[in-house]
Amino acid sequence: MLLSVSVDLDRVSEYEAIHGLSRGEASDRVLQVAVPRLVDWATQRGLPLTWFVIGEDAEAPVQAETLRRLALRGDELGCHSFSHHYDLTRRSAAEMRAEIERGVTAVERAARVKVRGFRAPGYLVTDTLLDLARESGLTYDSSVFPCPPYYALKAAALAKLSAQRRVSRAILGSPDVLRAPTRPYRVGRPYWYRGTGILEIPIQVTRRGRLPFIGTALTTLGALGARLLAKGVLGEPFVNLELHGIDALDQHDGLAELAKHQPDLRIPWSKKLDAIDAAVTLLKHQGYGCVRMDELAARAQS
Numbered sequence: 001m002l003l004s005v006s007v008d009l010d011r012v013s014e015y016e017a018i019h020g021l022s023r024g025e026a027s028d029r030v031l032q033v034a035v036p037r038l039v040d041w042a043t044q045r046g047l048p049l050t051w052f053v054i055g056e057d058a059e060a061p062v063q064a065e066t067l068r069r070l071a072l073r074g075d076e077l078g079c080h081s082f083s084h085h086y087d088l089t090r091r092s093a094a095e096m097r098a099e100i101e102r103g104v105t106a107v108e109r110a111a112r113v114k115v116r117g118f119r120a121p122g123y124l125v126t127d128t129l130l131d132l133a134r135e136s137g138l139t140y141d142s143s144v145f146p147c148p149p150y151y152a153l154k155a156a157a158l159a160k161l162s163a164q165r166r167v168s169r170a171i172l173g174s175p176d177v178l179r180a181p182t183r184p185y186r187v188g189r190p191y192w193y194r195g196t197g198i199l200e201i202p203i204q205v206t207r208r209g210r211l212p213f214i215g216t217a218l219t220t221l222g223a224l225g226a227r228l229l230a231k232g233v234l235g236e237p238f239v240n241l242e243l244h245g246i247d248a249l250d251q252h253d254g255l256a257e258l259a260k261h262q263p264d265l266r267i268p269w270s271k272k273l274d275a276i277d278a279a280v281t282l283l284k285h286q287g288y289g290c291v292r293m294d295e296l297a298a299r300a301q302s
């Protein structure tokens with residue numbers, strides 16, 4: 001039984017875009033403040049991490065330095081596209097290809113590592129995007145989120161925003177994603193069927209009720225609820241826990257304005273890390289070995 005913990009390094013501006021806000025607060029907080037906090041925690045726990053990096057960020061020299069340090073720690077660096085367009089799947093194939101290839105190149109140049117994994121912005125993929133990821137030499141994708149409660153909440157949140165006449169840049173994909181397998185599989189056509197395409201490592205859901213086993217759910221529920229959710233994935237051969245950099249930030253990190261729209265920012269970051277830690281510790285005690293996602297992918301493949 002393997003557990004992989006990955007962190008999407010979405011910038012503060014990505015959240016402002018989701019809530020239909022204009023760009024305001026310091027966008028480098030994730031790489032400069034959240035990353036060191038998560039590294040400290042992971043080091044204490046002897047945990048290797050997989051970071052999904054936005055290519056644009058990797059091109060800034062100061063951020064490249066951060067990525068190199070992560071690689072030296074033994075962590076994996078994956079591609080979270082070049083620009084993090086929430087509507088990537090609605091763009092042309094040429095644009096999708098450029099977003100993957102430029103993203104991979106930027107991270108490889110900055111950190112001097114080979115990139116093997118892709119995570120799409122907003123958990124949204126299409127057959128074309130997955131084909132292009134494979135053609136670009138990537139060995140796995142981890143974006144499919146077959147989680148009915150998450151889908152319903154996202155639909156409700158977007159409907160509320162549009163009723164308030166605020167324009168979110170986030171989009172709702174097709175509900176067909178809810179038909180996808182919940183364990184690693186090779187994608188078929190359409191991608192929610194099994195086939196012979198790229199290996200997909202779905203974002204984790206619980207065995208019963210397919211509740212979201214992701215950072216935001218753990219941090220919102222607190223340590224007690226996080227442990228309950230972790231019990232809900234016990235028995236899964238591979239557990240894919242996805243966090244976001246913002247899970248290690250709160251309103252006191254210069255994010256007071258965003259915290260008005262994003263309730264999890266009102267929880268102190270140390271409490272949020274406690275909740276994530278409670279879930280990971282429970283799984284470790286139950287015999288899960290912690291590996292990078294490329295290692296989990298290799299094991300799931302064989």
Ligand SMILES: [Zn+2]
Nearest residue numbers: 008010121122
């Ligand atoms: Zn993202």
